[in-house]
Amino acid sequence: MSLRKAYLLIFIILLVDQVSKIYIKTNFILGEEVEVLKWFKILFIENEGMAWGTKIPGAYGKLFLTLFRLVAVGGIGYWLWDSVERKHSSNYLIVAIALILAGAFGNIIDSVFYGVIFDDSHQQLATLFADKPYGTWFHGQVVDLFYFPFWHGILPNWIPFWGGKEFTFFNAIFNVADMAISTGVGILIFFNKKAFHHKTA
Numbered sequence: 001m002s003l004r005k006a007y008l009l010i011f012i013i014l015l016v017d018q019v020s021k022i023y024i025k026t027n028f029i030l031g032e033e034v035e036v037l038k039w040f041k042i043l044f045i046e047n048e049g050m051a052w053g054t055k056i057p058g059a060y061g062k063l064f065l066t067l068f069r070l071v072a073v074g075g076i077g078y079w080l081w082d083s084v085e086r087k088h089s090s091n092y093l094i095v096a097i098a099l100i101l102a103g104a105f106g107n108i109i110d111s112v113f114y115g116v117i118f119d120d121s122h123q124q125l126a127t128l129f130a131d132k133p134y135g136t137w138f139h140g141q142v143v144d145l146f147y148f149p150f151w152h153g154i155l156p157n158w159i160p161f162w163g164g165k166e167f168t169f170f171n172a173i174f175n176v177a178d179m180a181i182s183t184g185v186g187i188l189i190f191f192n193k194k195a196f197h198h199k200t201a
Helices: 003-027 061-085 091-117 176-190
Strands: 033-037 040-047 142-147 151-154 166-169
Touching: 003 040, 003 061, 003 091, 003 142, 003 176, 061 091, 091 142, 091 176
Parallel strands: none
Antiparallel strands: 033 040, 040 142, 151 166
């Protein structure tokens, strides 16, 4: 795969990711939910930290996380360029790196810019390019919206540790960027031999 095609894939993912997030921010109040199917909902939440809502404590935790993401994206970007330039990397590897890079960059856009271009989403629809934004540079919150609660109920008592407790499968809420990252990592894991197989000249 050429670098141009990889960049095109990244651009498409970023476009879909940002259009979906901006639509949700400007048409949904935080916590608002729309049921598409019984097992698929659009649910607007904002993630202040890392995956699964994890946060880095302290006044500078969010800033550190965003700066770390920027450095990581730079490294992934170089990995993509190097993999294409060597001309013997497999398309599996190039596609996987492009997906991971697009996803990471998509969430970085939220973290860097959303705090200064949107106002608050609590009990109101957010305004794009608001006069009074909700945050500052590098302190924006990542928008999540896809929710697939395939099953919800009480687990049988015979299950160790979780038996008798309320449980939802699958309870993660995510966005297009997260899907891209997960797909890229999945390719590296499940197609490991093909991804890291070097083409012969």
